[in-house]
Every structure is written in C-alpha cells, then in structure tokens.
Amino acid sequence: MKFISFLLTTETTGIFSFLDPIINFLEDLGHFGLALYTMIEVLLIIPPIEVIYYPLILLDVDHWYLYLINVIFFNVLASMLGYFVGKKIGYPVLRYFTNDEVLGKAQKLFDKYGILAVAIGAFTPIPYTIVVFLAGITKMDFKKFIIAGFVGRVPRYIVGGYFVMKVGQSETLNRYMLILSVIGMLVFVAYYILQGFYNLYKKKKMSE
Template sequence: MTTLFHNLAAWVVAWAHTPYASVALALLAFAESSFFPIPPDVLLISLALIQPRHSFAYAIVCTAFSVLGGMVGYAIGRYGGRPLLERFMSSAKIHAVESYYRRYDVWAVGLAGFTPIPYKVFTISAGTFLLDFKRFILASFVGRGGRFFLVAALFYFFGEPIADFVNKSLNMLSVAFAALLVGGFALIHRLSKRYGQGSARPHSERIREP
C-alpha cells in the first residue's frame, strides 16, 4: 500500500513538468475532495516551486476545484447515506466525525479542510449528516483556501529556500493555524456573548437620570 501511494504521488508530481500542469492540479483538487487519496498540496508545492510568481493563481485553481469536488462528496454522502460512509470508515471514525459536527457544526469542515485530516471524509459525512449546504460551501472555501493560500504565500515571498521547510512543516503549520482560528472564533464568541448580556440589561440600569 505504501509503494502504491508513493507511486501515485510521483505520478502526480510528474504533471508539474508538463503543459497540462494547471489542468492536472484542477482535476486532482476536485478528485481528492471525494475519492482520490493524494492531496493536491503535492502538485501545488511542485508548481509553486517551479513558478513562484504564479503561486496565488495556482492556489485559486486549487481552492475552487477542491470546493467543487467537496460538493460532489457532499452529494455522495447525502444520497449514498451512512451505509456508504461505513464502507470507507470505521465506526469509531464515523462517531468521531459526528461528534465534531455536533460541537462545531459546518466549521468542522473548515478546520478539516485546513488540516492534514482527509478532506473527503468530511465532505461525504457532511452530506450524510445533512449539514446546511450553503454554510458547508462557505466553510470549505475558508478551510481549503486558507491551506492553499498559505502554501502560495510562502513560495511567493520566499521562493526555493522555503521548499524544504514547507515539505517538512506544512502539516504542523496548518494545525497551528487551525488552532489559532479556533481560538479566535472562541474569543469572538465569548466577547459577543458578553456584549450581548450587557446590552440586554434594562435601559433604566444602563442610563441613570441626572
């Protein structure tokens, strides 16, 4: 299985040196969101390394087609149902994903899209658990776009010297950034809740007559 995965990855990277590299990136990003095992980062990094000036254009292609593929994954889950999900995932993983949805709703998709967790697991399960489709799309753009544009920015501003660091540390950076996102959302939620409680006090308590 490891050899097969390695050969697939090598085949994907080889497309970076062809005139059809952008098309290959689009198809890979689309397929990985629902069934293909190789993440598009592999080809995105290769292309950004070869042409750093085009990094953001590649990130746009990668994000757009990844989200389109996520829509297909959502449809697979919605119409294939839980039995289909059980063919690809253990009951423990399904339970874990379901608990993420109960806690974070569609933002579990956004976080998964940014982290090393296989995105297809969350797109298919999002359809299975009938998450709101529009919010699912929004969360997908945030998560996938955040990850791909992070790669693009690193290569655009630092070029080839950053290649080894990105290859070794991308997953770690993604997880760290996702943690910051969660912390930011939690802080905003807490502040808005506190502000809401303050605004809910009776008008007579907040404004005293002179």
Template sequence: MFQDLAQWMLEWAGSPYAVWALFFIAVAESSFFPIPPDILLIALVLNDPDRGMYLATVTTAGSVIGGGIGYFIGFWGGRPILKRFVAENIIGRVQRQFDRYGGWAVGIAGFTPIPYKIFTIASGAFALKLSVFVVMSLAGRGGRFFAVAGSIKLFGAQMVELIERYFNIGSLVLIVVIAGSAFLVHLLRKAEPV
C-alpha cells in the same frame, strides 16, 4: 503506493497540462483520492512563483467542487455510504465534531491534515446546510492552499522544509484558535437576551 502516487503527481509539474492536473487532483482528493494536491501545488509554485495565487485559486476551486461531489455522495447515500469509506467508530467521532462545531468542523478539516473527504461525505450524510458547507469549505481549503502558495512564493524552498516539519503544529494552533472562537461565539449567543 503513496510514494508512487506522489512521484506521479510531481512528474505532472513539468507538463503543459499541469494546471488541469492540479485542478482534477484537487477535485478527486476531496471526494476519493488519497494524495492531497499540496504536493503538485508546491512544485508548481516553486517552478513559477508569480502564478502562486492563481494556482491556489485553481486548487481551492477544484477542492470545493470535489467537496461538493462528496457532499452529494453523502447526501444521497446517507450513513450507509459513509460506512463504506470509514469505520463506525470514526463516524461517531466525526458526528460528535459536527454536533459540537457544526460547519466549523468542515473548515477545520479543510485546513488541517484531517481527511477532508470524510467531512465532505459526512456533511451530506448529516444534512449540514449546503451553503454552510460551501462557505466553510472555501474558508478552510482556501486558507490552506493560499497559505501554502503564499509562503512558497515569499520564502521559496526553505518554506517547503518548514511546512513539512511544522504543518501539524501549525494546524493544531489554528484548530485551538478556531475552537476558542467558536466557544466564545457560543458563550456570547447564550448570554444574549431572548
């Protein structure tokens, strides 16, 4: 099924409506669609590298708008709606991420292969401040899509192979850096006199 959806997305790359398809796939993926827009973004940037940053902007905008839809689904539906999308044990793990990292959890999920849609819905269900959600979504999703588009623009097809091979490792390194930064900020805040 995923292979068919991915193939369908790649067929859009040659369409005059490809940018609109990219935008709507990014919106849908952030709230309910199972295939990330990266596939179409990569195909479009390979096809026209000079439009890479524009395409990353379109993808980021669509993803953050879709994330906002997910946020309000969670906000209005609460934990019961979250239970319709994910198992209770996963909800518990997501809740612990929010308790531990706050908005950073959204940024990390937005950048990595962690299903972002779970965090968009959870953000609303757990009443994360909307402004924090938007800023961290822009940072995480923008970081991801601009990194993909920029690397494809600079290195072409060789970068596609590297992304496929090492994306999870790169994401893990980024998570460690972000978590370390968050921990350092936490320690510094704790050390401040009241």
C-alpha cells in the same frame, strides 16, 4: 528547460536524480493535473492536495497565484458535488475507505460543533472527504456548508502557497524545497496505500 536540469547541476542534489521522472511528470500535469487531483481529493480519501500544489508552485513561483485560484475553484466545485454524493451514498463509501474509529471521531466533531466542524475540518489535515460526505449525510444546510468549507480551506491554501512561493524565490532554497516536497509526496502516497491495506485487513479479520 526542465527544472530538473537545474536541480542536478550540483553534486549535493545529484543524488536525488531518481526524482527526475516524478518532477517532470508534475510539470507535464500543470493546471489540468492540479484541477483533476483537487476534484479527486475532495471525493476520495487520498493524500492532501498540497502534495502536488506545493511542487507545482516551486516549479513556477511567478505564477503561484494561478495555482491558488485553480485549487480554490475546483475545491468548491468538488465540495458541491461531494455534498450531494454524501446525501445519497456517503456512509458506505466512507466505511470502505476508512474505519469506524475515524468516522466516529468525525461524527462527534460534527455533533458538537456543527458548521464550525466543517471549517475546522477544512483547515486541518483531516481527510476533507469525510467532512464533505458527513455534511451531506447529516443534511447540513448547503449554503452554510459551502461557506464554512471556503472559510476553512482558502486561508490554508493562501498561507501555504504564499510561504512556498517566498521560499521558492531563492534558487538555492527552491532546489531543496522541491526535493523535500516531492519526497514528502512519496511518503504520503506510501502511507495512504499502507493504511488502505491495513483497513482492508482489519475488516477482513473482523468479518471472520
């Protein structure tokens, strides 16, 4: 039975019925969708994996650890791939998706902290694509890069996933947490789209 039918059994949550297609779509995506998004999130600057990781946990709290394993495994796999992509074509790709100001800050972080910058970038909301590609661009030691990324990202996924799971065990809280997480996902997506258009606009103005 679709979780959304449970969501809409109260008047309070009925006003969010417009989220039906999105939540049902997430359910249909499942582990395959999470794995695919995890790979893409490392290789391209898109909203963080939590935008679908958390809703999926809320839809199946009893198996939250399987989503955790999924995210960790495919994140490491994508990090390996992203490192070598970064060595080859990293900088032009980053300039296309972001701006020089963001790249400058990330580069300073790398210059100052080295391997520690990877762990910091992996744990914080900084787009991980920038961290991965800069590691490749600067030819950072591959093993150290993978370990640092693992140390930074795994605690983030465990802590966040466990918290969402505990909240999701309460049916009442689960309803509203799911709604908030899906709305948050939409906000993130809208922000990244607008930011992308803004960056393109700035580059166009600078080239004139």
